[in-house]
Amino acid sequence: MPTVTVKLKSRSYAVEIAAGSVDRAGELARLALGARPRTAVIVSNPAVDALYGRRAARSLARSGLETLRFLMGDGERYKTIGTARSLYTFLIEHKVERRDVIVALGGGVVGDLSGFVAATYLRGISFIQVPTTLLAQIDSSIGGKTGVNHALGKNLIGAFHQPRLVVIDPETLATLPARQIRAGLYEAIKYGVIRDRRLFQRIVRQIEQIKRLDPTSLTHLIARSCSIKAEVVARDECEGGLRRILNFGHTVGHALEAVTRYRRFYHGEAVGYGMQAASRIAELMDLLAVEDREAIDEAVRLVGRLPQAKSLALNDIISAMGHDKKAEAGRLTFVLPVEIGRVVLRSDVPPRLVRSALKDILS
Ligand SMILES: NC(=O)c1ccc[n+]([C@@H]2O[C@H](COP(=O)([O-])OP(=O)(O)OC[C@H]3O[C@@H](n4cnc5c(N)ncnc54)[C@H](O)[C@@H]3O)[C@@H](O)[C@H]2O)c1
Incomplete structure (x- = not known):
C-alpha cells in the first residue's frame, strides 16, 4: 500500500x-x-x-x-x-x-x-x-x-x-457520482501545474482510465497528489509562503462560487475555470508560453464540460475577488504558472488583464 x-x-x-x-x-x-x-x-x-x-x-x-x-x-x-x-x-x-x-x-x-x-x-x-x-x-x-x-x-x-x-x-x-469525481480531478490537474509536469502529462494521457476508476491509474493519481500536498504543507504548515501555491485557480474560483451563491459550481469546477483564467493572465503577462496555456486549457476540457459561466457579470466576479479572505490590504495575489510544473505568486497583475482573461475564459 x-x-x-x-x-x-x-x-x-x-x-x-x-x-x-x-x-x-x-x-x-x-x-x-x-x-x-x-x-x-x-x-x-x-x-x-x-x-x-x-x-x-x-x-x-x-x-x-x-x-x-x-x-x-x-x-x-x-x-x-x-x-x-x-x-x-x-x-x-x-x-x-x-x-x-x-x-x-x-x-x-x-x-x-x-x-x-x-x-x-x-x-x-x-x-x-x-x-x-x-x-x-x-x-x-x-x-x-x-x-x-x-x-x-x-x-x-x-x-x-x-x-x-x-x-x-x-x-x-x-x-461517488461522476460529477464529484470530475470536480476532484480539476484539483489533481492543479497539483500537476504547480509542482509536477509528469503528473500533469500522466493525467492527460490516462484521463479515460482515471474517469473509469481504473485502480492503478487512480491510486497513482491519489498518491502523487497527496505527496505534493504533504511536501508543501511540511514546508509551510500555516500558509506563510509556499503553501499559497495551492491556491492556483482559487482567486477566480472562489469568486465564481461566491457570485453564484455556491449553488452552480462544485468547488473543483470553479477551480477549473480559475486555472484557465490564471493561465491566460500568465500568458498575457508573457510569463507562460502559449503551448503551455493551451495544454492547461485542454486538460481542464478533457475532464469534462464545466457548468456554463457566460451569463455571469464580469463586474460581479471582479468585485467578489476583492472580497476574498486571502486578499491582503486590498491587493490580490495570483498564483501564475510560468511553465507546467512551476508557478509564481504575483500581486501586480494589471486589472485590465484580469478583465480580459476572464472575458476570454468565460465566453
Ligand atoms: N480543509 C481543506 O484544506 C479543504 C480543502 C479543499 C476543500 N475543503 C472543503 O471541502 C468541502 C467540499 O468537500 P467535498 O467536495 O468532499 O464535498 P462533500 O463533503 O459535500 O461531499 C460531496 C457529496 O458526496 C457525498 N459522498 C461522499 N463520499 C461519498 C461516496 N464515497 N459515495 C457516495 N457519495 C459520497 C457526500 O455525502 C456529499 O453529498 C468544502 O466545504 C470545502 O471548503 C477543505
Whole structure:
C-alpha cells in the first residue's frame, strides 16, 4: 500500500492509501495512536454512513475501541457552528475524553467540521481522516486546515489542527457520482501545474482510465497528489509562503462560487475555470508560453464540460475577488504558472488583464 508521510516533526502522520483500507481503519488507528484511545467517535452523514459506516465501525471495534456514531446533515449548509455545537454536546454527553479520537468518515464537509471540533473540544483531541470523495482524498483531508462556515462567508471560523492519520480507500470512490469525481480531478490537474509536469502529462494521457476508476491509474493519481500536498504543507504548515501555491485557480474560483451563491459550481469546477483564467493572465503577462496555456486549457476540457459561466457579470466576479479572505490590504495575489510544473505568486497583475482573461475564459 502506498504510504505518504506528512513530515511535521512530532506531529508527523501517515497517509495510507489502499483498496479496502476502510476495513483496516481500527488496526491503522492503533498503529498511529497506540493503546491510549478508549473510544472512537465516527462523524459522518447519513449517505456515507449507509455505505461505509458499518465497515469502519466494525474495524474500530475489532481493535478494541468503543465506537460511537454521530451523523450530521449532508451538504455544505451543515458545515456550521450549529452542527459543531451539536457534536460538542454529543461528545460531552458520551463522556468522550482527551485520550479518545474522532474519526471523520466522508467528504470535505465532514472532514472540515470534525477537524474543527477535534481542534477545540477539551482544547484539542486526536482525529483521523477517512476521506471518501476524490477532493477529500487528494486535498482537504491532508494539511490540517479545519473549519466551519459563517453566514457572512465560507470557512471564516477555523483552526489548524493536523490529523493523526489519514486512511484513503480508493474503492470508496466507486459510489461517488461522476460529477464529484470530475470536480476532484480539476484539483489533481492543479497539483500537476504547480509542482509536477509528469503528473500533469500522466493525467492527460490516462484521463479515460482515471474517469473509469481504473485502480492503478487512480491510486497513482491519489498518491502523487497527496505527496505534493504533504511536501508543501511540511514546508509551510500555516500558509506563510509556499503553501499559497495551492491556491492556483482559487482567486477566480472562489469568486465564481461566491457570485453564484455556491449553488452552480462544485468547488473543483470553479477551480477549473480559475486555472484557465490564471493561465491566460500568465500568458498575457508573457510569463507562460502559449503551448503551455493551451495544454492547461485542454486538460481542464478533457475532464469534462464545466457548468456554463457566460451569463455571469464580469463586474460581479471582479468585485467578489476583492472580497476574498486571502486578499491582503486590498491587493490580490495570483498564483501564475510560468511553465507546467512551476508557478509564481504575483500581486501586480494589471486589472485590465484580469478583465480580459476572464472575458476570454468565460465566453
Ligand atoms: N480543509 C481543506 O484544506 C479543504 C480543502 C479543499 C476543500 N475543503 C472543503 O471541502 C468541502 C467540499 O468537500 P467535498 O467536495 O468532499 O464535498 P462533500 O463533503 O459535500 O461531499 C460531496 C457529496 O458526496 C457525498 N459522498 C461522499 N463520499 C461519498 C461516496 N464515497 N459515495 C457516495 N457519495 C459520497 C457526500 O455525502 C456529499 O453529498 C468544502 O466545504 C470545502 O471548503 C477543505
